[in-house]
Amino acid sequence: MKTEKNNINIIYVGRYNEGEILSGPEKTAKRIFDEHSKKSRSIFIQYFFDGKKYRLKQKLFGITKKQSSDNSVVYTLGIFKAIYLLKDIKPEIIHIITFERFAIIFFIYKLFSKVKIVYNEHGVVTYENYELKKLPYVKKFKDKICEKIFLKYSDKIIFTSEKTIDIAEIYFNINESKSVILANGVDEVFYSSSKTKVNDSVLKAVFIYKNELYKPGLIFLKKFIENFKEHLDIHIISKESIDLKNEGNAHIHFIKQMETDELANFYKDKDIFLSLNNYDTFSISTAEAMASGLIPIITKETGISRYIENAHNGFLVDFGNINQLKDTIMKVAGMNSDKRTAILQNSINVYEYLAWDKIYETYTNIYKSILK
Numbered sequence: 001m002k003t004e005k006n007n008i009n010i011i012y013v014g015r016y017n018e019g020e021i022l023s024g025p026e027k028t029a030k031r032i033f034d035e036h037s038k039k040s041r042s043i044f045i046q047y048f049f050d051g052k053k054y055r056l057k058q059k060l061f062g063i064t065k066k067q068s069s070d071n072s073v074v075y076t077l078g079i080f081k082a083i084y085l086l087k088d089i090k091p092e093i094i095h096i097i098t099f100e101r102f103a104i105i106f107f108i109y110k111l112f113s114k115v116k117i118v119y120n121e122h123g124v125v126t127y128e129n130y131e132l133k134k135l136p137y138v139k140k141f142k143d144k145i146c147e148k149i150f151l152k153y154s155d156k157i158i159f160t161s162e163k164t165i166d167i168a169e170i171y172f173n174i175n176e177s178k179s180v181i182l183a184n185g186v187d188e189v190f191y192s193s194s195k196t197k198v199n200d201s202v203l204k205a206v207f208i209y210k211n212e213l214y215k216p217g218l219i220f221l222k223k224f225i226e227n228f229k230e231h232l233d234i235h236i237i238s239k240e241s242i243d244l245k246n247e248g249n250a251h252i253h254f255i256k257q258m259e260t261d262e263l264a265n266f267y268k269d270k271d272i273f274l275s276l277n278n279y280d281t282f283s284i285s286t287a288e289a290m291a292s293g294l295i296p297i298i299t300k301e302t303g304i305s306r307y308i309e310n311a312h313n314g315f316l317v318d319f320g321n322i323n324q325l326k327d328t329i330m331k332v333a334g335m336n337s338d339k340r341t342a343i344l345q346n347s348i349n350v351y352e353y354l355a356w357d358k359i360y361e362t363y364t365n366i367y368k369s370i371l372k
Contacts, residue, residue: 007040008367011091013106014098016044016074018066020259021239023210024284025098025122028184032097035360037072043089044074045082047102079105091115093367096154099125101146107153116370119154123213123281124167132213132279148172155370158182160282161303167279180366183304184284185356186291189264194293194348198269202233203333205272206294208285209238216319217276217299218242224322225250230330235270237263267292272332275302278319290314291351293344297328307354313346 012033017026029044036042048059062078077085079102086094086109094110095118096103110117125147129140151157151172157179159165165181168174209218222244225234231249236242239257258266273289275298282303286296296314298305308314315332317324332340 008093008364008371009089009091010036010042010093010095010367011086011089012036012042012044013094013096013103014044014046014100015049016046020261021257022260024184024282025120027284028120028122029097031185031187031356032095032360032363033072035356035363040071042072044072045085046074046076047082047100048076048078049100082106083109086113092371093118095367096120096150098122099143099147099150101142104146104149107149110153116155117153118156118158118366118370119150120158121151121164121168122160124164124171126171127167127279128213132215134212144171154178156180156366158366160184161306163301163303164281182362182366183307183354183359184282184287185359186284186287186351186354187260187264188351188355189261190267190288190291191348191351191355193264193268194291196268197293197344199337200269200271202231203272203329204233204235204270205274205329206235206237206267206270206289207274207276209236209240209242211240213279214277216278217274217280218244220276220299220320220322220325221274223320224325225252227322228326228329230333232329232333234274263288264292267294270294272297272329275299275304276317276319276325277302280304287350287354290347291354293348295332295340295343295347297325297332307350309346311343313343313349 014029015026016029033042033044048062058078060078060080063081064076066074082105093116094106097120126144129135129143159179159181160183161181165174165179207221228250233251235253235255237255237257244252267289273286273294273296275283275286277299278301280302286298286304290296296308298316299319300316301319305316308316310316315328317328
């Protein structure tokens, strides 16, 4: 692949989701790839992930090609096809932007080339597998081996927060000289939605439950609802069925997961965003809600907490502290219009430094630094 003058020859590796209901890593992969495509021709490589759908022949030699835009191509490749493509492209940088075991082949390629590898450690996979998920031992073992190799042999590792590094260091030797802390970004549509914000007399809160990693936060929310006697509308967004009932004056609304534009529109008349986990390496969802004009109430354990100044652009609570969460929500409910508007506006301002184009600029600087 020929690149324009001064453009870096880079390929992205991971999982490319064509839809807009995305996990945090999937959104990061898609947005950074799209930003890079605005600058130069771009290639994204993923694997034939669905083991039941694809045969061994496809997983070794298969290839599908999809033109994502005029300037970008997404390949789904078998292992040997991926190696062949690498020999043809001769990339300067391989950016493994989501954790996938098949990416181990790019470290084999690295042994015979001068390529540099950048790896995004969105969350500590080994910690999540052993402490938070119920998975077969073989899968946990394979993931741990791959994660160890990614962290040891990448030229640059991108963490989303100090908390991610701290947890990773429990399981692996982390070379902090090649580690970078870089936040995830926010789509412009959320910031735009804040300009048509609708105020209502009823306080409306939003809580997102994506998967089993969010279970501790859901339990925290459930205990809070059982002890909260004031009026509050709580909108729970999830693709799963959740066993949670209305208690007292709390009115719970269950909402299906939404695509980006629909979610931004949904936020227009909401007031509070609750991120209540004891483990969340960053939380794109919180950043998006802030840009939309919601006041975040989040646990100190959440990685995005470094962007929250208490009572200035949101509120921090200790995980599991029901009384603290109750007092904080009552404080927001009792604010006069001017005070709430000031916090809301400060919350929106997170977009000024978390817009995806600004995040991508930092990625560009990282790419340039490892090629020097």
